[in-house]
Amino acid sequence: MTLLLDRVTFRYHRWSRPVLSHLTYEVPGRGLTILLGPNGAGKSTTMALLAGTAAPTAGKVLLTGSRLSSTSREYRRHVAWLPQKVPSSRQLTAREYVAYVAWLKGENRSDAWAGAGSALDQVGLGEQQGDKTARLSGGQLRRVGIACALAHDARVILLDEPTAGLDPHQRTVFRDVLREVTEKTPVLMSTHDIVDLADEADTVTLMDGGRVRHHGGTPSFLDHAHPEAAPARRAESAYSVLMGLGRAQ
């Protein structure tokens, strides 16, 4: 079961130019897919459509297999979304917050509470579960966001730039959590951290101007790198080559 944008057109305002035009894109049904692209490429818009928080102007967004549409409440139960800015509630503890989100997604109270505890353990925040979310660091808050996804047993997880602004330690912790999560649940993650993440990803999707410019397994993405690119720079080089940017080595 995965998510499909089926010939989707989207505009933010009635008379504005469409950000996406007749875009068909299927999120891979396993592992980690990273969504790359320059600022304004349409990554967050695509994520919001897949999350069901924005509705297409034309076309459909579906959960394949079930054919559930993103406009249905049932669809959103199966999809977890971590937006760029993780919302927090100053009054709630980490566990209360995760349990509340799981309850909103349809879990009953006791399952939501139990699920919140184990999800916070899984992301390494077991000891902070009683802390108010307002006291957590940006990296910890992002892990709380992932715990929300885990606590309600989503079929697909969408993460919008989850590593932006994390320090190197938080980044490592986050990657370890991600590795574990993707063993069970497919994750689509937008990021500008190509160097960090190309090694981790199973699939790379590159967007530009609202279109998918490249989509395929990570080795096929890296094959585009300049032949003389240093091993540590191959991902950056492949990105530059595919985007038609100047220096590719």
Ligand SMILES: Nc1ncnc2c1ncn2[C@@H]1O[C@H](COP(=O)(O)OP(=O)(O)OP(=O)(O)O)[C@@H](O)[C@H]1O
């Ligand atoms: N709320 C909005 N109202 C109008 N236009 C918007 C809105 N949000 C995004 N856009 C426009 O839609 C286009 C795609 O933006 P989007 O945020 O999806 O790109 P992105 O690839 O996520 O960029 P970034 O890497 O900067 O986050 C851009 O031209 C942007 O200006």
